Amino acid sequence: MVLRGSTKEQTETKTKPETSLAPPWNVIVHDDPVTLMNYVTKVFIQVFGYSQDKAHRLMMEVHQEGRSVVWTGGREKAEVYAQKLQAHHLLTSLEVVDG
Amino acid sequence: MWAARVSEGFVFGELTPATVETLTGVPMLIESADARVRQRLLPDTYDAAEDEQQWRRHAVPELERLFLSRAQLVRRDLATMRSMPKSVDKVLLIRDEHASAWLSALNAARLALFVLNDLKAEHMDADGYAKATAKQREAVLRIHLLAEMQSVLLGDLELESAGSFEDFILE
Numbered sequence: 001m002v003l004r005g006s007t008k009e010q011t012e013t014k015t016k017p018e019t020s021l022a023p024p025w026n027v028i029v030h031d032d033p034v035t036l037m038n039y040v041t042k043v044f045i046q047v048f049g050y051s052q053d054k055a056h057r058l059m060m061e062v063h064q065e066g067r068s069v070v071w072t073g074g075r076e077k078a079e080v081y082a083q084k085l086q087a088h089h090l091l092t093s094l095e096v097v098d099g
Numbered sequence: 100m101w102a103a104r105v106s107e108g109f110v111f112g113e114l115t116p117a118t119v120e121t122l123t124g125v126p127m128l129i130e131s132a133d134a135r136v137r138q139r140l141l142p143d144t145y146d147a148a149e150d151e152q153q154w155r156r157h158a159v160p161e162l163e164r165l166f167l168s169r170a171q172l173v174r175r176d177l178a179t180m181r182s183m184p185k186s187v188d189k190v191l192l193i194r195d196e197h198a199s200a201w202l203s204a205l206n207a208a209r210l211a212l213f214v215l216n217d218l219k220a221e222h223m224d225a226d227g228y229a230k231a232t233a234k235q236r237e238a239v240l241r242i243h244l245l246a247e248m249q250s251v252l253l254g255d256l257e258l259e260s261a262g263s264f265e266d267f268i269l270e
Contacts, residue, residue, distance in 0.1 A: 036249055039253060086142065087165055
């Protein structure tokens with residue numbers, strides 16, 4: 001796991017060119033039968049700054065498909081988003097993007 | 100229970116003793132040491148064991164501190180509940196600056212009630228509710244009550260709008 005905010009990490013990010021080749025990670029939100037749909041939408045807007053439409057579409061995907069990839073990108077940022085989503089009690093996991 | 104908008108935030112009134120008991124349980128549910136509650140509020144995030152261990156070492160303590168801080172905020176707000184005139188019912192003000200913390204705290208409490216009472220998704224609708232035990236039914240009712248409060252805080256319901264909380268209470 002990448003440790004956020006450490007000096008060592010910042011140094012490595014600047015000096016290791018392979019960082020850019022690191023695989024992206026998916027932030028996944030899973031459905032649960034308790035959390036209100038409008039609450040999920042509000043959290044997506046608050047955490048990612050998504051538009052109402054995009055947040056609503058992702059929420060519906062969670063609701064109908066059981067899960068949704070709500071963000072993809074570098075691991076460090078993915079962890080920050082996962083922590084923020086879990087802070088609001090959305091069922092969130094991280095998975096590396098295959099290939 | 101009714102809700103109204105005042106200049107300071109949201110007012111919830113006619114909180115019966117049963118409702119107050121449910122609300123008093125919110126911080127206790129967030130702080131619950133029950134493994135099912137901990138697992139739901141702090142879920143597994145990685146498939147790989149090593150990654151998950153790192154996550155639990157670095158991300159989870161921060162989340163735990165946040166949850167405890169929210170529980171304390173809710174407890175402090177609940178301590179300011181006032182009695183309604185000539186009634187055992189109470190009235191609660193949730194200030195705007197506390198609304199977001201309350202929203203998440205209510206969600207945590209609802210999730211905790213769900214797992215502590217072995218509820219399934221089917222219990223949340225009418226058919227499933229009919230098949231639930233008495234204890235489970237009570238938990239479902241509490242979950243729905245807290246959802247009503249969440250809906251108010253989310254702005255999903257049209258509310259009567261008043262002036263200040265003090266003026267509103269004196270009316």
